[in-house]
Amino acid sequence: MATPWIVIAAYNESRVVGVVVAELRAAGYPVIVVDDGSTDGTAAAAGSAGATVVRHPVNLGQGAALQTGLEFALEQGAETIVTFDADGQHRVDDIPALCDALAQHQADFALGSRILGASLNAPLSRRILLKLATWFTRLSTRMRVTDTHNGLRAMTRRGAQALKLRQNRMAHASELLQQIADSRLRYVEVPVTIQYSAYSLAKGQSLGDALTILIDLIARRVHR
Amino acid sequence: MIAQFALTMLLLAVLLYAWRQYRRAPAIGLFAMLAALVGLYFVWSPGQATRLAEIAGIGRGVDLFLYLWVVISLLMLLNLHLRLRMQMEVMTELARALAIANARGGAPARPR
Numbered sequence: 001m002a003t004p005w006i007v008i009a010a011y012n013e014s015r016v017v018g019v020v021v022a023e024l025r026a027a028g029y030p031v032i033v034v035d036d037g038s039t040d041g042t043a044a045a046a047g048s049a050g051a052t053v054v055r056h057p058v059n060l061g062q063g064a065a066l067q068t069g070l071e072f073a074l075e076q077g078a079e080t081i082v083t084f085d086a087d088g089q090h091r092v093d094d095i096p097a098l099c100d101a102l103a104q105h106q107a108d109f110a111l112g113s114r115i116l117g118a119s120l121n122a123p124l125s126r127r128i129l130l131k132l133a134t135w136f137t138r139l140s141t142r143m144r145v146t147d148t149h150n151g152l153r154a155m156t157r158r159g160a161q162a163l164k165l166r167q168n169r170m171a172h173a174s175e176l177l178q179q180i181a182d183s184r185l186r187y188v189e190v191p192v193t194i195q196y197s198a199y200s201l202a203k204g205q206s207l208g209d210a211l212t213i214l215i216d217l218i219a220r221r222v223h224r
Numbered sequence: 225m226i227a228q229f230a231l232t233m234l235l236l237a238v239l240l241y242a243w244r245q246y247r248r249a250p251a252i253g254l255f256a257m258l259a260a261l262v263g264l265y266f267v268w269s270p271g272q273a274t275r276l277a278e279i280a281g282i283g284r285g286v287d288l289f290l291y292l293w294v295v296i297s298l299l300m301l302l303n304l305h306l307r308l309r310m311q312m313e314v315m316t317e318l319a320r321a322l323a324i325a326n327a328r329g330g331a332p333a334r335p336r
Contacts, residue, residue, distance in 0.1 A: 034323070054327040056319050068320045072327060168316055 004099050004154060005078035006031045008051070009065030010086035014040040016199060017086045021049035024084070027092050032073055034065040063172025067165040074160055081160050085151040087200040094192040098154035101190045108159030109180055109187035111145060112152035117191030123201065137174055141181040145189060149173040152192050159185055171216035228267055235263045238296055249306055256299045263292050 006029045010017050017033065024031050033046035037059035047053045054072050056065065066083060073081045080099055084090050094112065101110040115134075119127075130149065137148040151173070155163075162183040167175040180187050239260040246253030266273035266289050273285030282288050 052327065054323050056323050058315075058319060060316050060319060064316050064320070068323055071320065072324050075324065075328070166313060168312065 001099055001103055002079040004029060004080035004082045004095065005073045005076065006082050006084050006095075007066065007069035007073055008033045008046075008084050008086045009036060009062045009069060010034065010038065010042050010046065011036040011059060011062070011065070012038045012040045012042060013086040014038070014042045014045045016088045017042055018045035018049040020084070020086060020088050021046050021051045023092050025050040027095070029082075029092075029095070030076075032069050032076075033086070034069040034072075036060060036062070036065040061168035061172075062170060063165045063175070064168040066172060067163070070160045070163060070165075074157065078160075079157050080154060081157075082154045083151055085200075087197075089194050089196060089200040090152045091193050091195065094152060094190075095154070098152070098190050098192070101188050102154055102156055105188045106186065107188040108156045108162070108183075108185040110154040110190050111147070111187055112150045112192035113145070113147040113189040114150060114192060114194040115146035116189055117193050119194040119196065121196040122194070123196075126196070126201070133174075137177055140174070141178050143177055143181050143187075145177065147189070148177060150192070150194070152194075159183075167216055169216065231267045232264060235260045235267065238300075239264075241300070245303055248310075249303055252299050252303050252306070256296060256303075259292055259296045259299065263289065263296070266292070 006024050008017070008020065008031065010033050021031050021033060031046075031051040033043075033051040033053050035043040035046065035053055035055045037056045043053045043055055052072075054068055056068065069083070070081060080102065082095055082098060084095075090112075094117075098110040098112060101107065114122075114130075130147070133148045134146065137143065137145060149170075159180075162185055163176060163179050165172045165175055165179075239257060242253050242256035242260060244253075245256070266276075266285065270285050273288050275285075277283060277285045277288040280288065282291065
C-alpha cells in the first residue's frame, strides 16, 4: 500500500503541532496541516517541522479545515489519507494498523475506536459525552460504530472522494459518518489508543458543544 | 375594517415570502404558508377565531391571532438563520479555493 498522507486540522495549536508533525515526519509520512486561520504561530511551527501548510484566510472550523485538507491531499495524488488530531492525543503507532485494515477488509474507511482500544486519562464527563454521541450516531446513521467523535481515521482515495463535509464546525464528525453510511462504502473499526492530556482536554468538547452539534445537524436536515 | 385590510396585506406579504422560500427550505416555507393562510382566515372570520380560541383554552380570538404571528416570526427567524448558514458555505468555498491555490503555488504561509 502507498504511503498514506496525513491531514491535520489545526487552530491555534502552536504549542503542540510542531512536535506532532515532527513525529509523523520521522515515521516517513507526508503531512498536510490546514491552519484554520490561527492567530498564533501554528502555520510557522507546522511548516518548520516539515508539513505542507494550507492556510485558511479566516477561521472556519475543524470540519471546513478537514475538507480542505482532504481536497488538497487528493490533488497531490494521495491514495490513502489519514486524519489526525493536532493536539497530540493520537499515536503515530496506530496509523499502520488503520491502513492495514483498509487492505485486509477491502474497506474504504478505517475508523479509529478508543472503545475497542484504550483511552488513557479520560475523565468521566468525557466518557459520558462520548456514550451519548455514539448512541445518537447509531440511531441517526444506523451504523454499528463504537466510537463517533474520533479524529483518527484512514480512508482510501475513493472514500475521500465520497466525502463532502459541509458542517464547518464540530458536527462534521457526525456528518462524516452519515456520509459514509450514505455512500454505502465499506468501513471497519480499528482499536486505537487516545491519550488525553490537560491540553487536549481543554481543547475538547463540552456538553454545550454537544448541544451546538445537535442544532447544526438538525439545521442541515431542515435546509437543503 | 382598516385593520383587517392592513393585516391582510401583511399576511399576503408573508405568504409570498413563504412561497419564495419553499424551494430552499420546504418545511419552513410550508409551515409559514399554512400559518399565513390560517391567519388570513381568522382575520376575515373573527368569530371562528374566537370559537377556536375558546376550544384551545386561549381565551380570545385576537390572542390566537397574536400567537400565530409569533409562530410566523419565529419561522422567519429560523429561515434567516439558515440563509446565514448558506452564506457561510459560500464563504467557506471561497476561502478553501484561496487556501489551496496559495498552497499549490508554494506561497509561504504567513502568520497573522
